[in-house]
Amino acid sequence: MLKAIDMHVHILTGDRARQGWGPANKAGLPLSTGKWTTDPNNMAEMYQSMDMMAVIFDVDGETRSGMKIDNGETAAWVKKYPQTFIGFGSVDPWKGKIAEREVDRCADLGLRGMKFQQAAQGFDPTNERFYPIYEAIIRHKMPVIFHTGTTAVAAGSPGGRGIILEYCKPIPYMDNLAARFPEMQIIMAHPSWPWHDDQLAVLRHKGNTYMDLSGWAPKYFPASTVHNINTLVQDKAFFGTDYPMMTPERWLSEFADLPLKDSVRPKILLHNAAKLLGIEAAAPLSATQS
Numbered sequence: 001m002l003k004a005i006d007m008h009v010h011i012l013t014g015d016r017a018r019q020g021w022g023p024a025n026k027a028g029l030p031l032s033t034g035k036w037t038t039d040p041n042n043m044a045e046m047y048q049s050m051d052m053m054a055v056i057f058d059v060d061g062e063t064r065s066g067m068k069i070d071n072g073e074t075a076a077w078v079k080k081y082p083q084t085f086i087g088f089g090s091v092d093p094w095k096g097k098i099a100e101r102e103v104d105r106c107a108d109l110g111l112r113g114m115k116f117q118q119a120a121q122g123f124d125p126t127n128e129r130f131y132p133i134y135e136a137i138i139r140h141k142m143p144v145i146f147h148t149g150t151t152a153v154a155a156g157s158p159g160g161r162g163i164i165l166e167y168c169k170p171i172p173y174m175d176n177l178a179a180r181f182p183e184m185q186i187i188m189a190h191p192s193w194p195w196h197d198d199q200l201a202v203l204r205h206k207g208n209t210y211m212d213l214s215g216w217a218p219k220y221f222p223a224s225t226v227h228n229i230n231t232l233v234q235d236k237a238f239f240g241t242d243y244p245m246m247t248p249e250r251w252l253s254e255f256a257d258l259p260l261k262d263s264v265r266p267k268i269l270l271h272n273a274a275k276l277l278g279i280e281a282a283a284p285l286s287a288t289q290s
């Protein structure tokens with residue numbers, strides 16, 4: 001029986017797959033894969049062994065990085081492991097019309113949502129030039145993940161290799177987007193440190209916003225985040241690891257130690273994501289009993 005959905009899992013495709021995680025790891029991205037590897041075959045086996053599904057995606061930052069990704073490869077992994085993987089696409093917003101058409105292609109390929117990383121892609125998500133891309137995403141009723149909070153990408157390097165953290169602020173960026181596009185289901189990735197309280201304000205105010213709890217060890221979640229996912233935003237938070245930056249094993253063991261209600265845990269692990277993604281999942285015990 002399906003136990004959990006990991007909302008945030010990275011794979012590499014295209015040029016990036018050929019290059020592998022080595023350079024990113026050297027540039028400061030912490031890899032933490034345990035006994036598993038970053039080969040999607042291996043990752044599928046890992047998630048199957050834990051009765052989980054995983055939302056997989058790559059990130060297209062070609063304008064900045066010169067590296068091509070291939071959403072078709074993401075779709076091919078989903079096709080190979082349809083019981084385990086849910087695919088999201090990615091477009092480099094600087095590509096304009098090409099990016100718009102690629103959103104359509106992602107939908108045709110069976111990808112279920114889109115993912116942006118404003119730091120790595122170097123863009124202001126509220127700039128109107130990107131609106132047509134959001135309109136394409138909305139046409140396909142795709143939820144969309146935006147990075148929020150600081151990033152491990154290039155952390156510690158001189159000038160953070162030119163990456164600007166500003167665009168990863170929940171307020172004003174995610175708040176403005178959510179207000180401008182109420183039909184867009186916006187998932188703010190990560191607990192958004194050091195802007196976690198702003199993220200909680202957006203979650204509580206904008207009905208079309210969600211968060212994933214990836215990329216941050218649960219034992220270091222801010223107290224206000226723990227309090228809110230246990231109460232007011234319990235229907236809007238998703239389990240996520242940010243694999244290969246963190247293993248599901250570690251995330252789950254630390255999550256188990258958080259002071260959360262038993263009725264809330266299955267929502268965060270499974271039911272909130274299942275509902276958003278339209279995946280059938282057995283009702284939690286507490287719900288069937290009431």
Ligand SMILES: [Zn+2]
Nearest residue numbers: 008010215242
């Ligand atoms: Zn990530």
